[in-house]
Amino acid sequence: MSFLKRTHTCGELSIANASAVVRLNGWVHRVRDQGGVVFIDLRDRYGLTQLVFSEHNPEAAKDATSLRPEDIIAVEGEVARRDEDKRNPKLATGEIEIIVRKVELLTKGKTPPFEVSEYTQAGEDVRMKYRFIDLRRAQMQQNLITRHKLVTIAHEYFNAHNFIEVETPFLTKSTPEGARDFLVPSRLQAGHFYALPQSPQIFKQLLMVSGMDRYFQVVKCFRDEDLRADRQPEFTQFDVEMSFIDEEDVYEVIEGFIARVFKEIKGVELSLPLMRLSYEEAMNKYGKDSPDLRYELFIEDVTELAGKSGFGVFSSAVSEGGVVKGIRVKGAEPWSRKEIDALEVIVKENGAKGLAWFKVRENEIYSPIAKFFSADELKSIVAHFEAEVGDMIFFGAGPWKSTVTSLGALRTAMAKKLELTRKDDYKLLWVTDFPAFEFHEEDGRYYSMHHPFTSPRPEDVSLLDSDPGKVLARAYDLVLNGSEIGGGSIRIHRREVQAKVFDLLGISREEAEERFSFLLGGLEYGAPPHGGIALGVDRIAMLLAGADSLRDVIAFPKTASATCLLSGAPSIVDQKQLDELHLKTK
RNA sequence: GGGGCCGUAGCUCAAUUGGUUAGAGUAUCGGACUGUCGAUCCGAGGGUUGCGGGUUCGAGCCCCGUCGGCCUCGCCA
Numbered sequence: 001m002s003f004l005k006r007t008h009t010c011g012e013l014s015i016a017n018a019s020a021v022v023r024l025n026g027w028v029h030r031v032r033d034q035g036g037v038v039f040i041d042l043r044d045r046y047g048l049t050q051l052v053f054s055e056h057n058p059e060a061a062k063d064a065t066s067l068r069p070e071d072i073i074a075v076e077g078e079v080a081r082r083d084e085d086k087r088n089p090k091l092a093t094g095e096i097e098i099i100v101r102k103v104e105l106l107t108k109g110k111t112p113p114f115e116v117s118e119y120t121q122a123g124e125d126v127r128m129k130y131r132f133i134d135l136r137r138a139q140m141q142q143n144l145i146t147r148h149k150l151v152t153i154a155h156e157y158f159n160a161h162n163f164i165e166v167e168t169p170f171l172t173k174s175t176p177e178g179a180r181d182f183l184v185p186s187r188l189q190a191g192h193f194y195a196l197p198q199s200p201q202i203f204k205q206l207l208m209v210s211g212m213d214r215y216f217q218v219v220k221c222f223r224d225e226d227l228r229a230d231r232q233p234e235f236t237q238f239d240v241e242m243s244f245i246d247e248e249d250v251y252e253v254i255e256g257f258i259a260r261v262f263k264e265i266k267g268v269e270l271s272l273p274l275m276r277l278s279y280e281e282a283m284n285k286y287g288k289d290s291p292d293l294r295y296e297l298f299i300e301d302v303t304e305l306a307g308k309s310g311f312g313v314f315s316s317a318v319s320e321g322g323v324v325k326g327i328r329v330k331g332a333e334p335w336s337r338k339e340i341d342a343l344e345v346i347v348k349e350n351g352a353k354g355l356a357w358f359k360v361r362e363n364e365i366y367s368p369i370a371k372f373f374s375a376d377e378l379k380s381i382v383a384h385f386e387a388e389v390g391d392m393i394f395f396g397a398g399p400w401k402s403t404v405t406s407l408g409a410l411r412t413a414m415a416k417k418l419e420l421t422r423k424d425d426y427k428l429l430w431v432t433d434f435p436a437f438e439f440h441e442e443d444g445r446y447y448s449m450h451h452p453f454t455s456p457r458p459e460d461v462s463l464l465d466s467d468p469g470k471v472l473a474r475a476y477d478l479v480l481n482g483s484e485i486g487g488g489s490i491r492i493h494r495r496e497v498q499a500k501v502f503d504l505l506g507i508s509r510e511e512a513e514e515r516f517s518f519l520l521g522g523l524e525y526g527a528p529p530h531g532g533i534a535l536g537v538d539r540i541a542m543l544l545a546g547a548d549s550l551r552d553v554i555a556f557p558k559t560a561s562a563t564c565l566l567s568g569a570p571s572i573v574d575q576k577q578l579d580e581l582h583l584k585t586k
Numbered sequence: 587g588g589g590g591c592c593g594u595a596g597c598u599c600a601a602u603u604g605g606u607u608a609g610a611g612u613a614u615c616g617g618a619c620u621g622u623c624g625a626u627c628c629g630a631g632g633g634u635u636g637c638g639g640g641u642u643c644g645a646g647c648c649c650c651g652u653c654g655g656c657c658u659c660g661c662c663a
Contacts, residue, residue: 030623030624032623033622035620036620037620037621037622038622039621041623048623050622050623052621054620054621055620069613082621083621085621086623088623094623111596111613112597113596113597114613115597115612115624117624118624119612120598121597123592123656124656125655125656126597128655175663178662178663180661198662198663199663201663226587226660226662231662349659447663448663450663452663505663561655563654
């Protein structure tokens with residue numbers, strides 16, 4: 001069966017096409033029935049075009065009155081220039097309209113559960129259940145198109161830079177370090193399981209052992225952890241690995257890529273090279289290892305000044321080896337007790353015991369703790385923060401990490417409260433010099449901060465035995481507007497260093513052999529110096545699209561409880577399937 | 587696993603202290619209208635107040651449980 005197949009899309013006709021006879025296909029977006037004349041906006045991925053049904057063709061006009069939003073139609077008609085006063089500047093095609101001669105109903109659709117419109121207010125649950133309707137909306141289509149452009153640029157860029165795309169397995173081996181694995185039961189090997197990859201880490205390193213030299217892949221990764229607005233259980237990475245390189249080569253390649261992405265998608269010229277901050281600097285100044293540099297709020301250190309004061313909370317924090325730090329906020333003096341209490345809740349949720357503050361007024365420092373300080377002490381603290389009348393200073397005191405972290409959370413909250421972030425501003429940076437290992441009190445052992453294949457800095461190798469907490473890693477994160485959008489490292493390429501790291505992590509020879517033998521074997525046969533990075537495709541797409549949730553740049557996302565409202569996954573399965581897999585459910 | 591917010595018409599929300607027949611906007615359906623563009627105007631239909639139990643003369647509202655959505659802490663090498 002044939003139909004009036006389109007000659008153009010709904011986004012491309014203009015005055016240049018005036019008086020041409022064209023055919024369009026698409027969805028009825030809106031119907032404006034004026035009685036004698038009916039206007040229909042016809043929609044497809046490319047845009048909207050106004051159709052006119054009038055006495056020029058009474059038969060078509062009669063058909064038009066029965067058309068409803070979301071019907072799928074084909075029309076044939078003449079492109080007509082609109083009179084000056086009848087143009088619609090909001091539409092790319094607003095200078096023309098189609099005088100319809102023939103109309104054909106291709107599919108009559110059910111009335112959708114919510115309007116396909118930029119104005120739709122449907123909740124996310126309804127949108128996800130009827131995702132195929134939600135994805136008809138221009139905003140969602142734009143988001144997916146932005147994502148497509150990003151992926152296309154990646155294929156082009158890495159190809160142009162001599163990278164080879166290699167696919168790695170999804171059915172692979174569970175490596176219990178790190179995130180929880182998604183497991184896949186084996187039918188042929190009773191009681192055995194595959195794991196879906198948390199990342200293709202080991203495989204890409206083995207490709208370096210194989211001499212592939214430069215590897216690239218757009219790849220799905222899976223982590224069975226709780227979700228967030230910026231975390232889905234399955235997500236996509238640009239996975240990159242290179243041989244015979246050091247950190248600088250990774251920075252250069254990735255900066256070139258990101259600059260091209262911003263130029264082609266946002267029209268933004270990034271200035272290269274990107275800024276770099278060490279982990280320690282980032283934590284001290286911003287209280288976060290992925291700081292948002294779009295606003296001027298900084299954490300200042302007043303350990304020395306405040307430690308000498310008569311305020312017990314400060315002096316004991318310092319005598320116990322901790323720190324006292326603070327943030328000055330311009331113009332915050334009028335904030336109410338209620339507003340300040342809300343901020344205190346935030347720092348407490350992030351590990352602080354409380355929130356001390358000064359209000360800088362004309363002739364006094366107004367503060368519940370002012371009485372513990374001498375006039376000189378108050379003056380020098382205020383001077384240290386360069387605080388002026390009308391400002392507030394917020395303080396945190398205690399162990400270094402929890403103090404800077406809680407003030408970092410405060411900094412983020414205040415930027416939101418004061419609306420300091422500009423949406424169209426993009427601040428990228430590298431965060432470097434991460435500690436290689438973190439000590440976990442509860443297990444009494446060290447864990448890798450990045451992963452166990454991350455190379456320590458050469459000058460720190462000797463510290464592996466004496467003071468592992470001081471060892472810095474050759475690891476780096478790429479940060480955009482307060483989000484980590486990528487992370488990687490230079491890897492260990494010598495078996496003896498790898499063995500030493502496993503020792504430190506409390507992984508025995510046998511265990512290491514059992515879990516990672518395929519990598520160790522590779523190292524044994526000789527790996528070139530190598531390293532790489534993985535970039536979070538979903539997060540980058542989200543930031544480029546200006547979306548607040550990963551769900552808005554994923555066609556078929558999962559809910560916060562990791563279900564798919566559209567398909568109903570996960571679901572129970574037949575007993576027969578379980579039997580074949582040698583499984584019994586509890 | 588913990589904390590918070592939410593669940594009422596297809597959709598988005600309202601409903602005073604627990605009190606009459608649960609309302610509005612929008613969508614849908616019918617009608618009017620020859621230049622609209624989120625058209626407008628007139629009219630109509632539309633409800634298991636997520637589900638189960640309890641308290642009460644009486645529950646959308648209070649209590650217990652449960653399911654679901656969102657945010658978040660833990661978690662995410």
